[in-house]
Amino acid sequence: MSARLEHMNITVADLEATAAFLAAVFGWSVRWSGAAIANGYAVHVGDDAGYVALYRPGDGRTRDVAERYAARGGLNHIGIVVEDLAAVEARVVAAGYVPHSHADYEPGQRFYFEGPDAVEYEVVSYG
Missing domain, CATH: 3.30.720.110 (Signal recognition particle alu RNA binding heterodimer, srp9/1)
Incomplete structure (x- = not known):
């Protein structure tokens, strides 16, 4: 059985700015955007093979960024x-x-x- 990574989902402060940045740097486009879990909003940016799902919580807040390499389960x-x-x-x-x-x-x-x-x-x- 073969498997491939389709997407990853990360919480960001500014969906539109991050999506525009990823599109400009990597030549990607917005595949989808809309309402997401917990009254949030999401933008999927990538290509036909995969994408990065950008998520903003419903209350508009994002959690503080932990030291990524020190946090278990961190990105x-x-x-x-x-x-x-x-x-x-x-x-x-x-x-x-x-x-x-x-x-x-x-x-x-x-x-x-x-x-x-x-x-x-x-x-x-x-x-």
């Missing part, structure tokens, strides 16, 4: 595979974020950046 980072690492890095920089931890490793290359809502992204190219 460490989101890994995104791209064809053109340099082009994506340029868009990350143009959006005002700072790439770090560049590495060549078998079988590809990668960098990380801390994006909106203190979510860390790992951008990888295997080409």
